[in-house]
Amino acid sequence: MARPRKSDQLAAMADLVCDDRVVHVDAVRAARAALPEGRTLAGLAEVFAALGDPTRLKIIAALAQNEMCVCDLAASIATSESAVSHQLRGLRALGLVRGRREGRLVYYALDDAHVTALYSQALDHVGHRTTEDA
Amino acid sequence: MARPRKSDQLAAMADLVCDDRVVHVDAVRAARAALPEGRTLAGLAEVFAALGDPTRLKIIAALAQNEMCVCDLAASIATSESAVSHQLRGLRALGLVRGRREGRLVYYALDDAHVTALYSQALDHVGHRTTEDA
DNA sequence: GTCATATATGAATTACTATTCACGTATTGA
DNA sequence: TCAATACGTGAATAGTAATTCATATATGAC
Numbered sequence: 001m002a003r004p005r006k007s008d009q010l011a012a013m014a015d016l017v018c019d020d021r022v023v024h025v026d027a028v029r030a031a032r033a034a035l036p037e038g039r040t041l042a043g044l045a046e047v048f049a050a051l052g053d054p055t056r057l058k059i060i061a062a063l064a065q066n067e068m069c070v071c072d073l074a075a076s077i078a079t080s081e082s083a084v085s086h087q088l089r090g091l092r093a094l095g096l097v098r099g100r101r102e103g104r105l106v107y108y109a110l111d112d113a114h115v116t117a118l119y120s121q122a123l124d125h126v127g128h129r130t131t132e133d134a
Numbered sequence: 135m136a137r138p139r140k141s142d143q144l145a146a147m148a149d150l151v152c153d154d155r156v157v158h159v160d161a162v163r164a165a166r167a168a169l170p171e172g173r174t175l176a177g178l179a180e181v182f183a184a185l186g187d188p189t190r191l192k193i194i195a196a197l198a199q200n201e202m203c204v205c206d207l208a209a210s211i212a213t214s215e216s217a218v219s220h221q222l223r224g225l226r227a228l229g230l231v232r233g234r235r236e237g238r239l240v241y242y243a244l245d246d247a248h249v250t251a252l253y254s255q256a257l258d259h260v261g262h263r264t265t266e267d268a
Numbered sequence: 269g270t271c272a273t274a275t276a277t278g279a280a281t282t283a284c285t286a287t288t289c290a291c292g293t294a295t296t297g298a
Numbered sequence: 299t300c301a302a303t304a305c306g307t308g309a310a311t312a313g314t315a316a317t318t319c320a321t322a323t324a325t326g327a328c
Contacts, residue, residue: 021274022209023239024202031196031210036257041195043260044253045188052183054175055286061175062165068158070305075156076165083287085306104295104304105157114259118252119178123170125248126177155304189316204275217317219276238274238325 050094051118055079056087060110060119063097067109184228185253189213190221194244194253197231201243 022028036044050056058077062068070088074081088108091097098111110116156162170178184190192211196202204222208215222242225231232245244250 021205024200024206027200027202028206028210030199031202031207034199035192035195035211040257040260041188041191044256045186045191047186047256047260048182048191049186052179052181052186054179057175057179057182058169061169065164065168066158066161068161068165071155072158072162073165076162077169080288081155081305086286106305114255118256121248121255122178122181122252123174125251126174126181214318215275220316240275
């Protein structure tokens with residue numbers, strides 16, 4: 001398991017922890033250099049994961065049209081208000097959505113321009129594929 | 135539970151199944167009209183979910199630099215080859231990645247330009263936030 | 269053919285996550 | 299103050315999903 005094969009070439013790289021069975025040293029070095037920092041990567045994954053759920057994606061799609069209160073949002077996407085509220089909490093925590101209270105209603109809106117951009121860009125491309133292979 | 139409040143105004147809409155407690159009828163109608171079709175929405179969510187996992191995100195980031203064999207990929211992102219192989223299967227199934235065998239090695243590469251675009255766009259924006267509030 | 273390497277895969281375990289249900293809080297109006 | 303409405307939230311359940319371990323397959327060296 002602690003077999004030193006090409007680790008001599010990698011010895012100079014302090015950040016290359018896993019020297020196990022590397023075939024192309026330069027490719028590995030380049031890949032590791034291109035990996036985003038921990039926090040950045042985690043943030044990226046969180047945003048993508050937030051968009052990676054149908055319910056949340058519907059919420060985003062709905063809010064891309066109008067700001068909406070929770071009960072209308074729930075009706076729009078055919079989901080319980082409780083489930084919507086739970087998801088809104090997550091989206092709020094990520095800064096993707098913001099809520100504004102007006103009397104008894106709380107109006108939610110997208111709070112992040114680049115999420116809209118990501119969404120419409122993805123929609124564009126997936127739209128192509130769906131149209132093509134339908 | 136079967137309270138008819140504004141359902142008279144909604145009666146004409148065959149696609150509005152959930153007529154439960156709707157406050158803003160027009161907003162709900164617009165939101166529902168903007169919701170992508172089932173397959174499209176599922177496809178969108180799948181792609182986003184694929185990018186929503188740190189391990190897969192690292193794979194994408196690495197492959198955005200070079201095509202790589204599995205063991206180098208595993209070394210690059212400090213994950214077991216088995217785990218990488220499992221994830222590659224999913225990415226392959228989604229058409230995000232393609233593999234090319236050369237002898238004993240299988241070189242993987244990104245197979246979807248728009249995933250690269252999504253990734254770099256998100257990286258761009260998350261990079262901003264990380265730089266700002268560091 | 270045998271052996272070693274590189275990758276794939278199945279099963280099991282573990283962890284996470286989305287929804288539901290029940291209840292709590294906040295605001296409005298009588 | 300009391301009732302009703304809109305939303306938030308904690309606990310529990312159920313479904314999913316990521317990793318590990320063991321093993322299978324495939325290619326090349328000998």
